[in-house]
Each structure stands twice: as C-alpha cells, then as structure tokens.
Amino acid sequence: MPEYQHFSPVLIAKNQSITSCPVCNGLSPNSESHCAACDSALHSRMPASLQRTIALLITACFLYVPANVFNILRTEGVEGSMEKTIVGSIIMFMDQGSYVLALIVFTASIIVPTGKIAALSWLCICAITPRWSQPLSNTRLYRLTELFGRWSMIDVFVVALLSSLVQLDGLMSITPGAAVMAFAGVVIATMLATMSFDTRLIWDLWEKNNER
Amino acid sequence: MAEVFLISAFISMVKVLSLADLELEIGFWSYILFAITLSVAINSIDKLQSWRTVYKLVTNKAAV
Known part of the structure; x- marks a missing residue:
C-alpha cells in the first residue's frame, strides 16, 4: 500500500481552477496572470x-x-x-x-x-x-x-x-x-x-x- | 551563502597554515557570529505571515 494514502482527500489546485503563488503562497483564480498580493507571475505548472x-x-x-x-x-x-x-x-x-x-x-x-x-x-x-x-x-x-x-x-x-x-x-x-x-x-x-x-x-x- | 563561505575560509586557513603563521583577529570572530546569526535570522522568518501582512496592507482587508 502506498504510504500517502492516509491523508486521502487531497485537493489539487489545478482541478479547482486555482493557482498558488510561488513567492507568497497566496491563492488566485486561474484567470489571473499575476498574484494580487505580490505581483509575481502565476503559472498553474511551470512552463x-x-x-x-x-x-x-x-x-x-x-x-x-x-x-x-x-x-x-x-x-x-x-x-x-x-x-x-x-x-x-x-x-x-x-x-x-x-x-x-x-x-x-x-x-x-x-x-x-x-x-x-x-x-x-x-x-x-x-x-x-x-x-x-x-x-x-x-x-x-x-x-x-x-x-x-x-x-x-x-x-x-x-x-x-x-x-x-x-x-x-x-x-x-x-x-x-x-x-x-x-x-x-x-x-x-x-x-x-x-x-x-x-x-x-x-x-x-x-x-x-x-x-x- | 555566509556559512558556506565560513567553512571554505576554515579549509583555506588549514591550507595556508602549512606555508605561514596565522593570527586570528576580531574580524574573524565577528564574521563567525555574523554567519551564525544571519542563518538563524533567515530560518526564523515566517514567510506566510509576512506575506499575509503585505496582502492586508495592499488590499486593505484580511487575506482569505
């Protein structure tokens, strides 16, 4: 059995149309291109x-x-x-x-x-x-x-x-x-x-x- | 990088020790203290908390 199963209900941000900011960890909707708090570029996955x-x-x-x-x-x-x-x-x-x-x-x-x-x-x-x-x-x-x-x-x-x-x-x-x-x-x-x-x-x- | 530099200073001191006499002065001891306090300071910053404060200041409301 895989060891990560015990915290099972993991939400993946990409499926919730949310992107987390790589600098400040703030969450923004997928439609935003820059973070509202720190203005760094947002990517759901790094290109x-x-x-x-x-x-x-x-x-x-x-x-x-x-x-x-x-x-x-x-x-x-x-x-x-x-x-x-x-x-x-x-x-x-x-x-x-x-x-x-x-x-x-x-x-x-x-x-x-x-x-x-x-x-x-x-x-x-x-x-x-x-x-x-x-x-x-x-x-x-x-x-x-x-x-x-x-x-x-x-x-x-x-x-x-x-x-x-x-x-x-x-x-x-x-x-x-x-x-x-x-x-x-x-x-x-x-x-x-x-x-x-x-x-x-x-x-x-x-x-x-x-x-x- | 300060602590990495400190270790390499130790290594090069040992290398130079075979060529010349070394006397450590106050600058060296204060650099050791500086390296230690700097890395402790960097490690004890709560990044999330500080960004939350920034967010509050920028948007004038509490972060979600």
Missing part, C-alpha cells in the same frame, strides 16, 4: 519545467568532465610549481593527516554534485514514467537537493580565497586552474536545474495513478 531541468542536467554532466580532468589549483613556489585536480587535493589532505577536511571537501565537491545530478535525473524519470513514482519520498529527495546544493560552492570559495591571499611576488603564488570555472558552472547549472523543476509534477502523477 517547460522538465525540458529546462533536463537541459541543465545535461549541461552539468558535460561540465563535470573538465572540472575533474583539469587542474583546480596551481602553486608556484621556491621548490617549483605544483598542480592539483579536485581528487588530487583530497589525496593531499589525506596525506597531511587532516581526514576531517578531506571528508568535507570530498562531500562538497564529489558527493553533493553527483548526488544532485542523480537525484534530479531520478525525479525527471519519475515525472515521465508514473509507474515508479513515490510522491512522498520524491518530495523529500527534492528538499534534500535544495538544502545541500549550495554547499558544493566550498571548493570554488577555497580557490578564490587562496589565490587572493597567497600572492607573494617571486616567493610563492597560487593561481586558479581551468577546472574552477567548469566546477562553478556545474554548481550553478545544478542549482538552476533544482529551481526549474516544478515539484507539483510529482503530485500530478499520483492523481493520474489514482484515476486508473
């Missing part, structure tokens, strides 16, 4: 939500390759220059013995982006094929991706801080590598993908399943 989400996810997948292949940091010191990729810097933290930092960087720059891409792809698949859809757990999954999304900016901030702090002419300098832009692109694309996914699509399928 082209799935297409936008899938397009941004594909962009993120493509950007994730250069983000991991190229170097993220280039250190030039007295002992010569050294270049590090994302995985390389995690291994460097492990060698130094700071396992907590290695874990933080690993979570923020590898688990979170890949997890987000996987979770959103799963939500898109579920929105297309109703058979596997589990509305309640899918909603929780969406909340998780929304909550943890910005934490993958850690790596970009670290590179920005280090390269602005360590600029000692001749002695030592740290410059950002090509991967930083690609990685920032991954984070931005996945955040936009999360925003453009309409959560109401999850519950539309539940209604469709019940009609059958």
